[in-house]
Amino acid sequence: GDIIVPAYAWASERRAVVLSLDTLQAAGIDKVAGDVMCKRCDGPGSVEVGVAAGFAAVSNYFVTHRDTMHDRAPKCWTSPRLLDCSLCLQTDCVKPVIHAKKRHINWLFLLLTQTLGLCTLDQLKYFCKHTRRHRTGAKDRVLYLTYVGLLKQLHPAGHYD
Template sequence: MEDERLVLTLSIRRPKPEPEPEPQPPRPPSPKNLPPPNHVPNHVPRPIRNRANPRQAPRGLKPIEIPAPFDWATTRRASIHSLQYLLSAGIKRISGEVQCKRCEGRYVIEYDLKTSFMEIGSFIRANHGLMHDRAPKHWLSPTPLDCRICRQSQCVKPIIALKKQKINWLFLFLGHMLGCCTLEQLKYFCKHTKNHRTGAKDRVLYLTYLGLCKQLDHTGL
């Protein structure tokens, strides 16, 4: 009996504990489960776009409206108020700056708005058919004024702003001095008044005179 107990005692042993498995690193997601490159999660709010202001030009373009450079000019490029508006506002004389090429003196001269406009309008109505859409010679090459400072003759010309949006169009028009503008400046006027702007200078100058006449009085021509 004692031998059987001994054998039984020896045969009953506690099993050794199995070692715990080492933790495995997480597997990367399968390419099939990855979201597309341009995927936007539903919970990400989209930026709110501001409504475009109709008075503002798109980015990269010049603004539609500008500060009025003169009392007789509007806030649009190459645009002036009508004759009726100016007279009702008490604007009866148009001024501009000139300079003598000899003494280099600078001063301001004025033109009577209504009188000067009627003079140009009458000339255009009387000679419209003879001009053949071309500016006459005295428009194309205006005679310089006499200097009030040094008293020299034919040596004074208008001072034309380098920045086109600041050109005093009405002053040059009333003084028959639009021909002192360069072809590029005249094309600028025609561009912003939606006029044909190709061709020689006498052609573009003619359109500039007509354009300003129509801005002052669209029923006159």
């Protein structure tokens, strides 16, 4: 069935669907966390991201650059900069842990950290399939549709088309 046990407090009971900003705010959820791993020292960790600031950054970037994207994700989304490691102090080396089971992927964390581009094409197609979005084409196109889909889930009244 389409109803699942949400893997995160900010996920809904539907696959690949996150709660809206209004619902998150009403529930007192202003931060989301995600598991991360350093590629250099293999150090595991967890990172918290502010929902409002993270959403504003992604939404503003999208609205500002939408006309030049031509329905394709830009390089900063297809090859995202990674986080810095607080353990080994190296830069651009900490990546989110993307769960092997697609229903457990932390979509909101990946959106807010703008690291959805680290997902495989298969994982992105899963998102598009369960959110009834077109899912054929090159990875940069499917990635673009994933960003648009998540922005619309968070802010249904937003102009993301």
